[in-house]
Amino acid sequence: MKRKANCDNHYSLNRGPWSAEEDQILINYVHVHGEGNWRELSKRAGLKRTGKSCRLRWLNYLKPDIKRGNISSSEEDLIIRLHTLLGNRWSLIAGRLPGRTDNEIKNYWNTYLRKKVEHNSNIIPMKLKMESPQSSKNGLGIVFDPTKSSHPITMPTRAVNDITTSWDQNPFVSIPEVAHDHCSEGFLKHFDNYDLLMPYEDCHFNGYDRVEHFGDEAYRVNDAIGETWYENGKIDDYFPAEYDVEYMGPTENDDTSKFGSRTPPHQSYRQQSPGWLPPRLRNEDQVPNLAQRHKHVHRTTTGKHATCGLRTCTRVMFMKTCVKEQGTRNKEHEEGPTIIHCS
């Protein structure tokens, strides 16, 4: 549908950088009347700005929860991963970086990160590459059009085969075969893009992430798969207590009798996850989100490990390091990662 030209009156309107006085007027007005209806807001507040300009100024600069200052290395790492997955979908990326705006991330990418990533991609060939979402297809057969929500992602068959093969070879020789079965059924072979974009607060992989170093590279690691298995009650199979090298032991506030034979969660995880309960003690009254979680966790039982939230996706993007991530759990395999060659 063709639209009429913007109705904002461009005559006698201020343009360009905002003055401190204009900022203060906008802040005061929003504090009293709230956001929204920007054109009306502009008129009522006496700002000689378009509603659009007011909205932009507020959202990108004046809003109180906006984080100013340098982007940290962990934020940078996250931006790179998300951009690999999502392409130039800045608002989605910004949604995963509290306090950062899409404009800020877009600028940061265009002025700095893109060059850095391009440079790194030339010297670090080991990363699993997925085509930018602007592309419809790459050489491995990945089809991914993010402009269509809920579009399925299909992992290239060759990559899946390589991965499952390597999983079979890697540290989990001591893990019961049932755990491997889920891998070989097709790790991430089919899953819905919408799952990856579920709101962060609905993603139950909250907490428990850390940075690990492989050679000169630092990776953020999260325990998505582990948590999924927790939900499925198979944690004892997947992460036997003796391999839980990060376990720090119960705190003085824990009633350890409730844990039974199960390993309590990592202390840092527990701290970041108020309300955590050992799975066998959980029910939907105790954990209000559990029903929703089970909806996604269900996929685990059909062989799709990593479908539950965007953070899981970072594991997808760095599948090669998954081996190492899991290997770090296994005292017998601390020497280094098994590299999976996907392309």
Added chain:
DNA sequence: AATACGTCCAACCGCGATACC
């Protein structure tokens, strides 16, 4: 010191989606 060039980033623009009448 003057000029050219490059970088950064706030702000602008056009457009699609959605809400509303």
Added chain:
DNA sequence: CGGTATCGCGGTTGGACGTAT
């Protein structure tokens, strides 16, 4: 159902600033 207003997004612009010549 069609027209209009509003919102939100991603691409682009332009001015400020820093650096090189």
